[in-house]
Amino acid sequence: MGSLQLKSVRKSFGPVDVLKGIDLDVKDGEFVIFVGPSGCGKSTLLRIIAGLDDATSGNILIDGSEVSAVPPAKRGIAMVFQSYALYPHLSVKDNMGLGLKQAGAPKAEIEARTKKASSMLSLENYLARRPAELSGGQRQRVAIGRAIVREPKLFLFDEPLSNLDAALRVNTRLEIARLHRELKATMIYVTHDQVEAMTLADKIVVLDGGVIQQVGSPMELYNRPANLFVAGFIGSPAMNFIDASRLGRSDATTIGVRPEHMALSRESGEWTGRVVHVEHLGADTIVYLDSEKAGLLTVRLFGEHHYEPDEIVHATANAGQLHRFGDDGKMIR
Template structure:
């Protein structure tokens, strides 16, 4: 079980309210990602759920039981920290065994569970090493091992991949997703990387300045962003925003169009412009186009598209993929 409910939770540091009243429902077995720019309060929110910070007002319920004032260890949650927080003076085996030892399990059970975890995470050969002798990816696995042996009702991840290099990050992303598929345990994952959020989450919670901007599945957020912030934050490359006459023609203050929803032609189209930078990725081509009166727009074309800096191109947006926003930045449906 791992259903977590936040009811009107707030957090204040000194006189600064970092989390205004916030409601959130996390279902059992869900993979939930908190995403937002740095300083948006996503880590604080995670630490409130973990019990590492006290909530200022409001209530947290885990599986229906009030947990607001329960000690972190008693909430039945396990956490993987950004710095991994491995105990440097203990071997890998002892690190993974530590929560079990604290729970007072018999030695034989501990041995068995540690061995199983090590097998799952490919750590069997490293059990006697110290954290200092491991690579970043291996340390990450040990931290996850320490979390899974406890069989928690939910896993909390605090930007776990931010200290890994790009290639390893993609691997670990898959491993964590696989782990979620096999364990089917609730996972709450904090990241500032919207790609991680999009690829891993069942449900994404977009946070900005402590407020929840939108909650939904990755494709919900992609297809129907509730406001300008979510529209700009989800999706890569970023959505183009256009104001002025073009927007007014659509009865909106701002219209947004994603780069992949703009058709590019060298002959004719709605908006004329000059290519300032062309990024040829092979699988697709990103064009940064200086238009005549709409500023710089980004467009994405599948496969190769042979234009260069200075080439003249025409852009045509897919009208049905346009997003419209009112003066307050909210989407017009």
């Protein structure tokens, strides 16, 4: 079992409130990802769950038991850090088994768990090597293996892929997804990368300013963002926001439309604008245009399209894909 409950968790550093009352339920076996901009409180919240920081107030329950006063080693959690945190003088095998050795586990048990974890992570051929002899991706796999051998109730990941290059990030992301399916373990993962969040999570928790803005599945957040912040944070390129009064609409304060839900034409369309810049990405073409009526717009087109800076074009939004937001920034249902 590995359920987690957070009840009114607050954290202050002097007069600064970093977390302003976090309530969250994580079910056993869920993959939950915390996302948000720098300083939103996501890493602080993870450290409080791990016991590395104390909450100012509130309750933390793992499998229904209050753990706020329980030291990190007794909480049944294992944490994977951004920096790997491997001992350079120890082999891969010894790094992976060190936590069990320090806990007094029998040698045969350490051997069996290390063997199982190294097989899951394709590290069997590297067990005798030291961290300096490994690539960044291999070191991160060792750090994940060190967590697996402990068979924790909760796996906590603190931006584990941020030190890897783009190709390694993709490969390691796939490995983490596979491990979640195989282990059926509860995983809580912090990242600022929304692609990681959208591709890995069962449930995403969007934080800003120490407050949960929305909790939901990746597609719930994409299709039904609760407010302007979530709408602008989830999705790449970001959603276009248009002052509704400029469009002559009185049913909302702001109209949102995602770049991929717009079409371009040289003949006619809803909003006329001048092309400012074009990004050719191969699979996609991103066109930025300055429209007098709607302001700066971003349009994402599938495939290769040829538009030139200063060209006059016409953009049209898919009427069924418009999002309406009120004065308070919340989505109008």
